[in-house]
Amino acid sequence: MAILDLIDPIPQGFFGLSGDLRSGHNTYFYETDGQSFEADTIGRYIGEGLGGIVFRLMDEDSNPTDKVLKVVRILGPGESWNAYAQKNKPWEPLxxxxxxxxxxxxxxxxxxxxLKQKANVECPSGIPKVYSFAEGTMRPTFLDKVEQAAQELNIPEKDLAPFFKTFTPGTHIAYWIMEYxxxxxxxxPPYGGFAPYPRPKDAATLAKARAFRKEQKAYREIAPWxxxxxxxVRDTINPDNFGFREDGSCVFYDLLVCPFPPSREQGDLRSMANALMGPREYDAYERLIESGxxxxxxxxxxxYSAEEE
Structure with a gap:
């Protein structure tokens, strides 16, 4: 096993964000065993989504493992989301x-x-297993690892162009290792045959048709949790946001979440929450939750898609 210690932690032991990013109050919290963790080598490029890029990890013999690495751009200490929003389009990929x-x-x-899974806190089966998490600034050694993987695995240059354009040295990132x-x-076949494809886009059909019972069971467990x-949790109809394990259990591996209610956050985090969920959207979710x-x-x-029959 190699040590995947590829980013510069800010500050030492920095592990997360809470509260107002600009004020610095309640911004840092720590874990005693530090940032480094054991992991396998970066392997084959799996794909680029709207928010991040995913790689399969390999073992020392260059065999694919049961883990993936996801890298995303986030804001770090001293970065204002409101200032960032004035300079960047809302939904530009990455x-x-x-x-x-x-x-x-x-x-x-x-x-x-x-942290929950490390402490053996029980989570719903439809929640992905997360083995490691870190955030900090992009380090050249991380980029070198990706470049090495591209050469050894013949990953097309065009596939990785968004990665190298987005994640330049010094860029603040988060990455986590989770189950493949x-x-x-x-x-x-799509979904290993555990769910049909093509598939409907309306919530009512997914909720009622027997063919979708495995994914619905997983959703009914993760939503209240x-x-x-x-x-x-949003965008759970999206066919790219969930899949199935070998045993046929469904897992929503790309969880798009928003604080609820948004008022539980302050400062930049509150601004981010309001940008993702305006008053009408908040009211719609409140109606859905109150009605069950x-x-x-x-x-x-x-x-609104869940309010339609």
Whole structure:
């Protein structure tokens, strides 16, 4: 096993964000065993989503492991989201202001999942297993590892161009190592045959049709659990955000969450939450939760999709 210690921690032991990014109050919290953790070598490029880039990890013999590494752009100490939003388009892949806001909350959740699972706190089966988490500034050695993987595995240059353009040295990032989900939309057959594809886009059909019972079971477990943790989960209809393990259990591996209610955050985090969920959207989620419909009817990016029959 190699030590994957590829970013500069800020400050020493820095492990997360809480509260107002600009004021510095309640911004840092620490873990006693530090930032470094054991991991395998960066391997094959899996893909680029709206928010981040994912790599499969390999063992010392260059065999693929059951883990992946996801890297996302987030804001660090001294960076103002409001100032960032004035300079960047909202939904530009990897670096848009709303994309960074989305990444910020997902990284907060992943860090929390890592700490919970490390402490053997029981989580729903539909929640991904998170083995490690870190954040800090991009280090040249990280980029060298990716370049090495590209050469050894013949990863096309065009596939990695967004990575090298976005994650330059000094860029503040978060990354986590999580379980590899083998059966996804792009598997053959799609989802390993555990769910049909093509598939409907409306929440009502997904909630009622027997063919989708495995993914619905997972959603019905994660939705109330995440809400109790202070999050609503969005875009769970998206066929790219979930998959199936070898045993056929469904896992929502790309959890797009937003604080609920947004008022539980302050400062820049509050601004990010409001950017992702305006008053009408908040009211829609509140209606869904109060009626109980939220726990059966999955959503697209907006809550309104779950209000339709």
């Amino acid at each position: 670096i848009g202001s709303k994309v960074v806001a989305m990444n910020q909350f997902q990284s907060m959740l992943m860090e929390d999942l890592y 989900v083998p059966y996804r939309k792009d598997s053959r 995440l809400l109790a943790e202070g999050w609503v 419909r939220y726990f059966d009817y999955r959503t697209q990016q907006g809550a």
